[in-house]
Amino acid sequence: MISLTNVTKQFGTLTAVDNLSLGVKAGTIFGLVGPDGAGKTTTIRMITGIMAQTSGEIKLLGSLDAEKVKEQIGYVPQKFSLYGDLTVMENIQVMGALYGADKERVEELGTNILAFTNLLPFKDRLADNLSGGMKQKLALAAGLMHRPKVFFLDEPTTGVDPVSRREFWQMLYRLNKEGMTIFVSTPYMDEAELCSEVAFMSQGRIVALGTPARLKADYPFRLFELKAEGKQLKHILADCPLIDVNAFGDRYHLVAESPEVRPKVEAALQAAGITRFSLQEISPSLEDIFVHLAEGGAS
Numbered sequence: 001m002i003s004l005t006n007v008t009k010q011f012g013t014l015t016a017v018d019n020l021s022l023g024v025k026a027g028t029i030f031g032l033v034g035p036d037g038a039g040k041t042t043t044i045r046m047i048t049g050i051m052a053q054t055s056g057e058i059k060l061l062g063s064l065d066a067e068k069v070k071e072q073i074g075y076v077p078q079k080f081s082l083y084g085d086l087t088v089m090e091n092i093q094v095m096g097a098l099y100g101a102d103k104e105r106v107e108e109l110g111t112n113i114l115a116f117t118n119l120l121p122f123k124d125r126l127a128d129n130l131s132g133g134m135k136q137k138l139a140l141a142a143g144l145m146h147r148p149k150v151f152f153l154d155e156p157t158t159g160v161d162p163v164s165r166r167e168f169w170q171m172l173y174r175l176n177k178e179g180m181t182i183f184v185s186t187p188y189m190d191e192a193e194l195c196s197e198v199a200f201m202s203q204g205r206i207v208a209l210g211t212p213a214r215l216k217a218d219y220p221f222r223l224f225e226l227k228a229e230g231k232q233l234k235h236i237l238a239d240c241p242l243i244d245v246n247a248f249g250d251r252y253h254l255v256a257e258s259p260e261v262r263p264k265v266e267a268a269l270q271a272a273g274i275t276r277f278s279l280q281e282i283s284p285s286l287e288d289i290f291v292h293l294a295e296g297g298a299s
């Protein structure tokens, strides 16, 4: 459905996307995950034909020219511009008219899509007066007006509250169940877990690609979660054979080659006068994997 072969995008001397190759099958929820500046937006712009690549080949729905298949693509950009002085329904109507649907059809489809996105009760509200989460839903609704086969969403939930994020993802799941292929970028690791396939991007490159389950199964280390009172834990554990110590909220994730590190960590904590702690081996989350990769673990 989507394939990129050795795609590079250069802005002057800056390589925003570096020799990227990937394939997305029909019916997937594909997540492009990575920090700010990783190259996610540039990648989506190139696939959707908004921006030309410097080199490499991009095929979308069997075509090398995105323009030719644009009726089958939906795209919600990161900075979506709504008409603030128009109502929710009027915004939807403008979008439908842009795609050439007749008035009655727009009305019918718009009502269905607003019902689907739970925006129908707000159809007469000015877009300017919507909450952040509702604005994102309206952006999604507008992008659906022409029933795309493949739907691109660039960081659709950035800055949206957790409840709205969950609702937003439920909608993506429902669209996917109806047969739509979803290509979504996100900086959030918990959202990466919700994708059927994930590509982790860092500095213009894909450093890991696979299903969340595969990526976890391939994690090469043992992971321990430490909860302990006291500061300078990194310093206290400096002599333990640990590959990494990462703070996760009020806990630490300790990365080690083998489980034998455990008694050494316990001894180091006790030697520092820390007697109340919990230390248990855990399975890695995608965040653990990506922290490792972003620090250069892929090389």
Ligand SMILES: Nc1ncnc2c1ncn2[C@@H]1O[C@H](COP(=O)(O)OP(=O)(O)OP(=O)(O)O)[C@@H](O)[C@H]1O
Pocket: 011, 014, 015, 016, 034, 035, 036, 037, 038, 039, 040, 041, 042, 043, 155
């Ligand atoms: N039009 C442009 N001209 C010059 N540099 C650009 C342009 N667009 C993006 N860049 C640079 O390319 C790199 C990748 O940016 P991109 O927006 O694709 O990343 P991103 O992963 O989407 O991050 P963000 O969430 O911040 O948008 C960044 O260093 C950015 O500054």
